[in-house]
Amino acid sequence: MKELFNPKSIAVIGASANPQKFGYVILKNIIDFDFKGKIYPISPRYKDIFGIKCFPSVLDVKDKIDTAVVVTPFDISNKVIAGCVKKKIPYAIIITAGYKEIGGDGIKREEELKKILKNSKTRVIGPNCIGIFDNYGKIDTLFLPKYKITKPNAGSISIISQSGAVGLSLIDVAACRKINIARFASFGNNIDIGAVDLLKYMADDPKTKVILMYIEGIDKGRELYEVVKSTTKKKPVIIYKAGKSDKGKNAAASHTGNLAGSYKIFHSAMKQAGAIEAMSLDQMFDFAMILEQYGHLKKKINNLAIITDGGGFGVMTTDSISKKGIELPDFEKKTIEKIRTVMPPYATINNPMDLIGDADTNRYAVSIYSIIEDKNIDAIIIILLLQISSLSPDIVDIIANEKRKTKKPIIVIAMGDKYAKVLIDTLKEEGVPVFPSPSRAANALSCLNH
Structure with a gap:
């Protein structure tokens, strides 16, 4: 599907000069995204839009078109697709809704669309979708204007979503959480x-390290199982399945016209196929964030060290980690001796390691350096109360540097408002997974043992 995600030419059918129309927003987003290929606005109403020549139909374009984005009213969209088929356009993204998801005439309309596509060389994504966003192919068919949504930077996490609304939210939240996206x-x-x-495409995509999937209905259950099974041998697949309850199944059917099926069967099949099932969208991103950095590691996390400057958070994290079957072993003697050099004489050197409320950056640094070298430890959770006066901002540089040097997973638990958020975002930009609570950190870390 190279021409879908990396087209050399794209036509926006239903392009508009009206800022209120999807055809305007999509065309502008593609232009503003610095798409390097040829752009063909298709509309009989305009001679040009944004200074780019318009064509009445794709059949009036002499050059080859790799991908067409269809954003016309549903009463003419099938005719438009027939034109794409005649033009032999390899891929069409049908944004237009009004098909089987609305029942009645919509079902008939979708059956007619299938007949148009049968035996043709045109592949279709949609209808009733928001299309694709690709940070490497520089294509953006999302129909929200730039001032209403923040797009994430280029990364190695890719997302497949049956729902457009959920997909848009995932894109916006990813950008907010400094999680970078490939496709x-x-x-x-x-x-x-x-x-x-x-999934087949992203399984072999070198830009994608982790795949997230939001699914409602399933029409190729056995084939999905086989593809998930083969993909998880190459890279992690994280799935959120909606439509678990009876009423949720009905809602899924009215949303995209797909039957949700038995959740118990789905859960069992995906577990057997090696997928990781997320139980919330937050958890989906938590898993993705840690798997992007450490999913390539083959060694299980059996023994963990916790470093904290707040005893209460150390206790909470210990409880959360213990529930996951991960141990907190004693440190080696040489580790204890190194840490003791920076601790007050009354302090106890244990795991979890409480650096006490007046912990400074040097105390953290010595503890982190020493514990990373400890043979008893597989991974480290660092709890940061960034707001305390003794802790300087350069703690984030120390953690980021150590993360780059060691193969052992380092994750951080930190929370707070403006000041803390700046430092937290810096850590995330350096590839350090940061979580706002002990339970979320423990859940994420445990998925490395999946």
Whole structure:
């Protein structure tokens, strides 16, 4: 699907000069994203939009078109697709809704669309979707204007979403949490290209290290199982399945027209296939963040060290980690001796290591250096109360530097408002996974043992 994610030419069918229309927003987003290929606005109403020549139809474009984005009213969208088929456009993204998800005439409309596509060379994603966002191919068909959504920077996490609304939220939240994205695709009603096809593509995509999937209904259960099973041998697959309850299944059917099926069967199959199931969207990103950095490690995390400047958080983290079957072993003698050189004489050197409320950056640094070298320890959780006066901002540089040098996973628990958020964001930008609570950190760390 190279021409879908990395087209050399793209047509926006239903392009508009009206800022209120999706055809305007999509065309502008593609232009503003610095897409390097040829752009063809398709509309019989305009001679040009943004200074780019318009064409009445794709059939009026003499050059080859790799991908068409269809954002026309549903009463003419099938005719538009027929034109794409005649033009032999390899891929069409149908943003337009009004198909089987609305029942009645929509079902008939979708059946007609299938007949148009049958035996053609045109592959379709959608209808009723938001299309794709690709940080490397520089294509953005999301129909939200720039001032309403923040797009994440280029990274190695890719997202497949059946729901456009959930997908848009995931994109916005990823940017907010400093989680960088490679590719995103929403497949809507799944008339042709769906979860299976997209997963196959991302499984072999060198830009993608971790795959996130939001799924409601499933129409190729066995094939999905087989593709997930083969993909998880190469890279982690994290799935959030909606439509678990009876009422949720009904909601899924009315949303994208797909039946949600039995959740128990789905859960069992995905577990057997090696996928990691997230129980919330927050958890989906928590897992992705740690797997992006450490998913390549083959060694299980059996023994953990906790470093904290707040005893209460150390206790909470110990409880959370213990529930996951991860041990907190004693430190080696030489580790204890090194840490003792920077601790008050009354302090006890234990795991979890409480650096006490007046901990400074040097106390943290010596403890981190010493524990990383400890053969009893597989990974480290560092708890930071960034607000205390004795702790200087350069603690983030020390942690980031050590993260780059060691193969042992280092994750941080930290929270706070403006001041703390700046430092937390800096850590995330340096590739250090940061979590706002002990339970979320423990859940994320435990997925490395999946």
